[in-house]
Amino acid sequence: MANGSENSERDPFVDPPAAATSEQASGDATATLACGRDVALTLGKEGLIIIETVPTRSISYFHILWAEQDDSDIFIHYAQAKSSSVLRAATLSYPLEKPSSTDVQPWIERLLDRAYGSAQRRKRIKVLVNPFGGKGGAARYYTRDIEPIFAAARCEIDVERTQFSGHAVELAEQLDPDKWDVVACCSGDGVPHEVFNGLAKQKDARKALRQIAVAQMPCGSGNAMSINLNGTTSCSVAAVCVVKGLRRPLDLVSITQGDKRFFSFLSQSVGIVAESDLGTDHLRWMGDFRFTWGFLVRLLGKTVYPCDIAVAIEIADKAAIRDAYHRGIEEAAAHLPANQINNDNLLENGHVAGAEDETDLPPLRYGTIKDPLPEGWTLVPHDTIGNFFAGNMAYMAADANFFSASLPSDGYLDLIRIDGLIKRRLALQMLTAVESGKLFGMDAVDYTKISGYRIIPKSREDGYISIDGERVPFEQYQAEVHKGLGTVLMRDGRRY
């Protein structure tokens, strides 16, 4: 299954070899634009080739942000690789040999066609900056790493800082879906969580969730969304990924707890993962290691988190899950190669029957936590469970591939259940298996694809429940998946 480094996309930091990709060899004369000073610009297979000096240089199409001409020159705006994780907006300009030639504009159009494929150009982006996300650097990262790239790509931008916790919910609730294509959150995973919930509060919630894609610029301490969808924790790479991103549907999960209904896009955890994250705030001085430390302490202490759990299991068998995963990947590749899957495709494909005409949120087919247990569900005591972890994306951090069978819009959550009393040695092996994405295959890991569940913590007065990394009350809740309800931007060729 997918591993972060195994994706088919090319490395954004390596421009294609110029000679090997030239179309000149194929005799395509319209691929070349003559400029003054003996410069020629040629559209190669994988990038723009600039024949000016020896050796010839090239810029991959992924890095080309925009191109335009004025009365005398042509300007190529691109993302220049400064290091293995830093891209900077840069511009090349050349005097045109024949500025008024009718060949120039079509050539620029061909260049942009290759640079963008089916991705929307000049996206209208509402940017939300959480000044307190991560170590407090989001505003600086935005100005230095992100804004120049959006500007070079001629995106329409409006920036707003979040003023308080919950502000992004209010802002997203007010956004006009006809005015904005994207909400880019310069934050951790907390602000995207709020944005999905704000969009879901709009009067025409389906339209808002379908038309406005949510993106994360990885400026927080938890940046799982960017890692999953774009494979990066670099703000400047993520900015180029938004400029070039393809719209994709993302399953969202309704959570009902008490009288509330809200949405989760990433994960829910009860037990060791929630406690290691949320219960180690006093260890912030340790930096990122605090999570691992908290995890190890509980693992070695064989901590259990007794619960009663009912699950709507859709695929129980690991071999069948593996098959479903590969089928999902193949289908996406076969039907929509360099194409864009959006929720409208999904509707045409009949995956979300009837949703087209509906404005309200999808009804809860399993009811809420206050309703009787849905038909066919059975509450099973899990008195020694150590880890209850439900994932809607694969990676929970760059080195934590917990849900390696996860797909963006298969309509299922992936659920991991691990007994808290397993041998310590096995538990430690699991830690390394998470890093290599091999947790799925371990016998002691119960891995299922599910469409909903109810969980009732017991035996403890208080504890930790984490929804998308945010703490919620330590009380029973119910979850239900909605296939492709949300929209995100994904890098072309990317899979979890």
Ligand SMILES: Nc1ncnc2c1ncn2[C@@H]1O[C@H](COP(=O)(O)OP(=O)(O)OP(=O)(O)O)[C@@H](O)[C@H]1O
């Ligand atoms: N101006 C603000 N003041 C206080 N809290 C805010 C502000 N803006 C946003 N928040 C809250 O900060 C929370 C965490 O934000 P975010 O996910 O961006 O950062 P993070 O560093 O990844 O998270 P964490 O601090 O939980 O590790 C969000 O849930 C949001 O409600």
